[in-house]
Amino acid sequence: MTDLSDIQHVRRISPDRQPASAAISLRKVSKRFARRDDTPLQVLEGIDLDIPHGQVVAILGASGCGKSTLLNLIAGLAHPDEGNILVEGASTAAYTDWRAVGYLFQDDRLLPWRTARDNVCFGLEATRLPRAERQARALAALETVGLAGFASAYPHELSGGMRSRVALARSLVNAPRILLLDEPFSKLDPGTRAQMHAELLEIQASRGMTVVFVTHDVEEAVVLADQVVILRPRPGRIREIAPVTLARPRAPSQPEVAELIRQLRVRV
């Protein structure tokens, strides 16, 4: 695997950015949706959360507790009704460096009419980089996820695991400082999924990325995260924040990991 250290370097030293205390801060964040009958549905209420730089944070909760909404709020794709969200010290309404925030969706969302390389390139198309440079970076990102040999394959020619890797490469191609993942790899078989987890952690560690992911799977949360934020549903509120200090790599077969999984399962 090749890393993208040169690209990363360029990102890291952007001089106009003040170091903020936390990568992401949420203050009293609430979000409502209008239901069909126009009565409001409280999705999130009074969320207070600080996510330090370089940490891996899991947002854990049953389906319907607003965890995907929370991720969309952090990504600036939706806006809170109350409260404030700061990304690298700037509110999401004022934040401009969104290329530093990668978003990996639950499904791969590859464009079927584009090759693997051009799908990764998609992540760079809102930039002003010259075409040759975009393609070179896309190839480097594909290499990072071990798919250098499949650059010209179309999505339907790839397995589910490979498609997930292409999507991961697309979310990494801008060398983000923050990576948001919505139920990552949830549609893959357990073996491929464990492998993707290991690769994700490796990339995260080598780049010092802040990673926030949403999951309903306690095992996934414990294996990956430094902190597990447990949400309780209707309306979504933080029940508790559990730190995970176990050494990596973690596997559910290790007794301490299994014990923590059991403990958290009771509390979700």
Added chain:
Amino acid sequence: MNQTSISAVRVSAWRVLGGNAGRRLLLVALLLAAWAFAARGVPAYILPGPARVADALGRLVSSDTFWRDLGVTFWRVIAGFSLAAVAGTALGLLFGSRRKLGEFFEPVLAVTNTISSAIWAIFAIIWFGISNATTIFVVFMTALPLILTNVWQGARSVRADLVELARSFRMSPLRILRTIYLPSILPDFFSGARLAFGFGWRVSLVAETIGASNGVGYRLRQAADLVQTDQVFAWTITLVGLMVLIEFCVLKPLETHLFRWRRAAAD
């Protein structure tokens, strides 16, 4: 002979014909023979035989006006078709992405679809007289609903998750149009455009018979007025040949190239 050997003979007989190409040639030969047989003893102004038509075709191709007439008709069809492609794609995208607007205008399309091309030709004569605009207008009015309907349908089924993906990369609406909407509607556009081109080509002849002083349609009417039935046949063969040529040398390869990403998906 028992059943097995009879079918074996049948199979080998087909094989002798050399697959598809051989069978096509046989079909053409049969049709020509039937035509020659039917034309025996019938006056040439009613049904000219193949030999006479071949002769007429030769004279037609070598005449001064042949390429000019073919060219001018082709130009009118391309002009009307291109205008319809641009307008149909723009309106289809607009109506497909703005659902309420689309629902509001839907009845207009339904009503327009019931109007015959011949009626458009009459209107065109009234409005534009004997001019290029008459044929272009008729081709345009025929092609527009076909392209519009297809693009509209395609734009309605553009995947919302891909649009959301593009938004997560902070792409501008214009870039989302180019990177998500246009590739998504391309298959629908292509099938609509192919249909529209075929129809447009056919109605252009009708328009030219009444609203032009040159072009293939005008020559066809001239030949009919002079009871030159062999000329009419010669033009017909020319047009059929041209359409087959466009289908196999332009449209088929273009389709294969544009939708190469779907090929293995169908397997």
